[in-house]
Structures are given as C-alpha cells and as structure tokens.
Amino acid sequence: DPFKHDPERDENLIVRTAKPCNAETPGNLLVDFLTPLRLFFVRNHLWVPQTHESPQSLTVELSDGEEMTLSVEDLKAKFKEYTITATLQCSGNRRAHMSQGAGGKTSGLPWDIGAIGTAEFSGVRLRDVLRHAGCDVDDDCPSPTQCCSDEVDKHVHFMSPSDTYAVSIPLHTALNPQADVLIAWDMNGAPLNRDHGGPLRVIVPGTTAARSVKWLGRISISTDESASQYQQRDYKCFGPNMKQADCTGDDWAAAQAIQETPVQSAITNILRANGDNKTTVTGFAFSGGGRRIVRVDVSADGGKTWKQAELQADKAKGARRWAWTLWKIQWPKDELQPGKEVEFVVKACDESYNTQPQTFDSIWNFRGLLANAWHRQTRAYED
Numbered sequence: 434d435p436f437k438h439d440p441e442r443d444e445n446l447i448v449r450t451a452k453p454c455n456a457e458t459p460g461n462l463l464v465d466f467l468t469p470l471r472l473f474f475v476r477n478h479l480w481v482p483q484t485h486e487s488p489q490s491l492t493v494e495l496s497d498g499e500e501m502t503l504s505v506e507d508l509k510a511k512f513k514e515y516t517i518t519a520t521l522q523c524s525g526n527r528r529a530h531m532s533q534g535a536g537g538k539t540s541g542l543p544w545d546i547g548a549i550g551t552a553e554f555s556g557v558r559l560r561d562v563l564r565h566a567g568c569d570v571d572d573d574c575p576s577p578t579q580c581c582s583d584e585v586d587k588h589v590h591f592m593s594p595s596d597t598y599a600v601s602i603p604l605h606t607a608l609n610p611q612a613d614v615l616i617a618w619d620m621n622g623a624p625l626n627r628d629h630g631g632p633l634r635v636i637v638p639g640t641t642a643a644r645s646v647k648w649l650g651r652i653s654i655s656t657d658e659s660a661s662q663y664q665q666r667d668y669k670c671f672g673p674n675m676k677q678a679d680c681t682g683d684d685w686a687a688a689q690a691i692q693e694t695p696v697q698s699a700i701t702n703i704l705r706a707n708g709d710n711k712t713t714v715t716g717f718a719f720s721g722g723g724r725r726i727v728r729v730d731v732s733a734d735g736g737k738t739w740k741q742a743e744l745q746a747d748k749a750k751g752a753r754r755w756a757w758t759l760w761k762i763q764w765p766k767d768e769l770q771p772g773k774e775v776e777f778v779v780k781a782c783d784e785s786y787n788t789q790p791q792t793f794d795s796i797w798n799f800r801g802l803l804a805n806a807w808h809r810q811t812r813a814y815e816d
C-alpha cells in the first residue's frame with residue numbers, strides 16, 4: 434500500500450477520497466483569515482512522498498538547455514525572502530453545487546465550499562531565481578510583460594518528480610514582479626509540511642491552485658504549455674452544451690487552461706445566539722488575478738432584495754490582493770419570518786466589477802470546474 438506513509442490528518446476534515454487523500458475543510462470552520470494548517474484542504478493525485486522521496490533541491494533549465502541546481506539552503510542564502518498571503522482554491526471547489534443544477538452531474542470530486550484556504554507563504558521570487566539562472570529579466574522595463582522580451586510568449590513548467598505532476602504558467606506571469614510567484618518553503622510560519630508540498634512548492638497567487646505544484650523539483654522554460662494531462666485536459670471548461678464524449682482533440686487543444694480564477698463567495702455560518710434579536714451571517718469572498726473584493730451582497734429572500742455585508746479588515750501581504758476577504762452581516766430578527774426556513778444568498782463583486790452568475794445553468798461544464806454561482810444556505814429557526 435503506497436499510501437501507508439501518508440501523514441495523519443485532522444479528524445475534522447471531510448474526506449472525499451482517502452487514497453489519494455482529497456479532503457476539504459468543513460465550511461463552518463472557515464472562519465479565520467489564515468486557515469489553520471491542520472484544517473487546510475488537501476488535494477493529492479497520488480500518495481504523499483516520504484521525505485527521502487521528495488526533491489531536496491531545485492533544478493532550473495532555461496530555453497537554451499542550460500541547467501542550474503539549487504539546494505533549499507542556496508535559495509535561502511542567495512535571494513531575498515518574500516512573504517505573501519494567498520488563498521488557494523481548487524478549480525473544482527463547489528462542484529457538488531454545480532452537479533445539483535439543471536445541467537446535471539459533472540465528473541470529479543464532489544467538493545462543497547471547503548476546497549479553499551488562505552495561508553502566509555514565505556520563499557523567494559521565481560523571477561529572481563530565473564534571472565540568477567540566466568534568464569534576461571529587465572528591471573527598468575515599464576511593463577512587466579515586456580521583460581525577457583524575445584521570450585514573452587513562452588511558458589514556465591513546474592514539475593514534481595515524486596508524483597509526476599506537471600503544469601505550466603505563462604512566462605510573463607513568472608517574470609512580473611507584481612505577480613508575486615514564489616518558490617515557497619514556509620506556510621503560516623512553519624516549514625511546509627509533507628501534505629502541502631514540502632520542502633519546496635510553487636505558489637502562483639490569484640491562479641487556480643492546480644498550478645501551485647507541490648514537491649517541486651524542476652522548473653523549465655518552453656515555447657509550449659506543459660503537455661501533461663493536468664495542463665491539457667483536467668482544468669479546461671467548455672460550453673454548457675458540450676459533453677465530454679463529443680470533445681475532439683482539436684476542441685481540447687483550443688480550450689483555455691484555467692489560470693486566473695473568477696470571483697467566488699460563500700456563506701460559512703448562520704448564527705443566532707439564544708435571545709439575540711439578530712442573525713449573523715458570515716462567509717468569504719475571493720477573486721483571482723489579484724483583484725480586490727469591493728462589495729458583498731446578501732439576500733434573505735432568494736435574491737429579490739439585498740444588503741451589503743461588512744468587509745473584515747485583515748493584514749494581507751503581497752504586491753496585489755491574493756487573499757480572500759472575510760465578511761459579516763447582521764440580519765434583524767423581525768425581517769426574517771419566524772418559524773420558517775430562511776435561505777440566505779451571497780454574491781460578491783471584485784474591483785473589475787466582475788460578479789457571480791445567479792445559477793449554474795450558464796456556466797455548467799462537464800468537469801464541474803469554476804463553480805461560482807450565487808451561494809445559498811438554508812437554516813431553520815424555531816422562534
């Protein structure tokens with residue numbers, strides 16, 4: 434049993450599959466700005482490598498085939514350390530909700546709202562490492578996408594030899610100092626543990642978590658995206674009419690691999706203390722690409738009328754907004770029908786005024802990816 438060396442996990446995690454371990458945080462426990470490590474969701478495609486099986490150094494290969502190997506100590510000694518606060522969300526988060534929609538069942542792990550978490554990650558900028566390895570990075574360049582000018586259309590590949598997981602991101606993202614792409618060794622102030630990719634992991638903030646490769650051993654630059662199934666197949670969305678069986682090789686090749694993610698929000702708790710005349714509703718809101726959440730709207734009548742939630746202050750770190758925003762709203766008891774089930778609904782708006790679709794009908798896709806329709810939670814009240 435190759436899974437027998439997997440780490441022990443917190444009993445609160447909701448296990449979707451045990452081998453490999455795919456486990457999410459119960460939504461009602463997503464209450465802290467920084468998700469406690471023991472509660473952080475786990476998404477593994479295989480078993481977790483033992484310490485002696487995971488790469489202890491990083492090999493960087495440039496377009497010309499030149500290679501350089503750096504130990505963790507080299508990375509710590511040679512480059513400036515950065516800390517960012519990043520929310521990681523699985524592309525399949527809330528898939529279970531999409532499967533309940535009119536489009537019908539989708540394929541993949543039936544996540545509720547908890548395949549998401551936020552942590553502080555420390556490490557070095559991928560940009561600095563690529564420059565050290567010989568990549569032409571222009572510091573004076575006015576636009577980050579002009580850097581490494583003749584290579585701007587290329588892709589950076591991240592590979593884990595331990596579980597042969599591999600994906601890529603555009604090189605211009607890696608080179609953009611505002612994009613904060615890190616090679617990280619520390620999560621919430623502790624060395625990255627085995628489940629979350631230690632000793633070294635990429636963190637591509639604002640981008641679907643599938644690009645943040647754990648047990649990182651190799652980085653390379655290429656004119657093409659990664660040829661892996663994780664780049665070419667697993668994380669692509671099609672129109673609601675498309676069935677997996679109808680997809681031709683050309684359809685797959687033409688579809689966009691998910692990188693930056695759309696705006697998302699969810700209700701985590703609906704609470705009323707005994708004798709309290711207000712109901713408190715709390716949750717999270719998050720958008721990809723470093724876009725801030727500017728507004729969270731909550732409804733107690735299925736979306737006919739709305740109020741704005743209060744956005745919680747926090748100490749997020751980074752060049753842009755890579756972390757979720759926690760929110761809270763208090764609802765007067767006399768505005769809720771006593772003895773009735775109340776359905777609360779939430780939707781968020783980001784700084785580009787992107788918002789969430791009302792239902793899953795328009796965004797249904799057979800893999801159940803990027804499920805971000807309005808989130809609904811129902812609670813019954815006695816009095």
Ligand code: MTE
Pocket residue numbers: 473474475476477478479521522523524593596598628629630642643644645646647648
């Ligand atoms: N990296 C490796 N090497 N192997 C994996 O299975 N899963 C990816 C990504 N990086 C994965 C990986 C996916 S799909 C997600 S959602 C995140 O890791 C999950 O990160 P976490 O387990 O630290 O929460």
Ligand code: MO
Pocket residue numbers: 476522523524525642643
């Ligand atoms: Mo994922």
